[in-house]
Amino acid sequence: MESVKRLLPESFRSRYRTQWSLINLPIRTAYGKLKRHFVRPPFPKLEGGETYLHLGCGMVNHEKFINVDGLPAPHIHYIRGIDNLSPFGSNSIDLIYASHCLEHFSHLKVSDVLAEWFRVLKDDGILRLSVPDFDLLLQIYKENNNEIEYILDVLMGGQDYKYNFHLTMFNKLSLERLLKQVGFKETREWLPGSCELTTFEDFSTYKVQVGQKLIPISLNIEAVK
Numbered sequence: 001m002e003s004v005k006r007l008l009p010e011s012f013r014s015r016y017r018t019q020w021s022l023i024n025l026p027i028r029t030a031y032g033k034l035k036r037h038f039v040r041p042p043f044p045k046l047e048g049g050e051t052y053l054h055l056g057c058g059m060v061n062h063e064k065f066i067n068v069d070g071l072p073a074p075h076i077h078y079i080r081g082i083d084n085l086s087p088f089g090s091n092s093i094d095l096i097y098a099s100h101c102l103e104h105f106s107h108l109k110v111s112d113v114l115a116e117w118f119r120v121l122k123d124d125g126i127l128r129l130s131v132p133d134f135d136l137l138l139q140i141y142k143e144n145n146n147e148i149e150y151i152l153d154v155l156m157g158g159q160d161y162k163y164n165f166h167l168t169m170f171n172k173l174s175l176e177r178l179l180k181q182v183g184f185k186e187t188r189e190w191l192p193g194s195c196e197l198t199t200f201e202d203f204s205t206y207k208v209q210v211g212q213k214l215i216p217i218s219l220n221i222e223a224v225k
Contacts, residue, residue, distance in 0.1 A: 025161060028072045033079045040077050041067075050094040052197070055082040055117075056101030060200055065097065070163055083113045088120045096121060099130040100203040100218070104157070107168035114182045121225045127179075128190055128197075130204035133219035134169045140217070143210045150208065154217050175221055184223035192220060 044052070044064050054065035061067065061075040068078045068085070078087055082101060096117055105113050117127055137151045144150040157166040170178075176187045192204045207214035 025071075029070070029079060033072075036077075036079055041075055043077065051092065052095040052097070053085075053088070053093055053120075055096060055098040056104075058202075060202055062097075062200060064197070083109070083116060085116055085120050090119050091122050093120045093125055094122055095126050095128065095197065097128045097197070097200070099200060100132065102129060102131050103166045103168055103170065104163065105167060110168060111178060111182060114178060118182050118184065118225060123225055125225045126222050127184065127225070128220075128222040129175070130192075130202070130218045130220045131170045131175065132166070132203075132217055133171060135171045136215060136217055136219070140208050140210055140215050143215075150210075154208075170219060172219055172221065175219060179221070179223040184225055186224040187221055188224075190220050190222045 043066060046052075046064060052065045054060070054062055054067050055069075057065070057067040057069050057076065058071065059073065066078070067076045068080065068082055069076045070079065070081055072079050080087075082098070083105065098117075102110060102113065114127075121127060132154050137155055141148065141151050155166065155169070158164045179187050190198055193199050204218050204220055205216070206218060207216045
């Protein structure tokens, strides 16, 4: 097989790798969903009986969270879209964490997604969000002589598979307004790494080098139901 691969031009192999990945992902996802009907990863058992959801977890696996993501992976408890949390009852979740997920929904649908997340949270439950901060991206753009490639991936998404496209953008003012409109009673900034439940290896802490300084790209906001 390796000898055949060596005979094929790289452009040919690259083209068909892309096509295979487009076919392979739906097959793996369908198989993963079927498998979850019979076996799931162990659910976290917290001393206080709390339930925490990690939406759009990707490859991140925090031991205290139930993982929900559209991609199939061994640690993901529910392989599904994160805009429909029907496996969870209303007022049943203590904390939702979602890092760089909300921007993947159309700006026409964001309020509906937030309303669904609001539904499953208990009273005084917390929605902890990290999203690309448009104001910070503008700063990075301006400090790099208006070179758009410095912010293009963060602004538009990596676009390397079907879930990785950005369809809206936020700053502090717009996101807090949306959260209040959905019904959250309080919003505040949160600091990654400040405690166990804010420590993830994800984009919430990502920074871009601009000259001699590092500029973060994320707006980290949490809301209380």
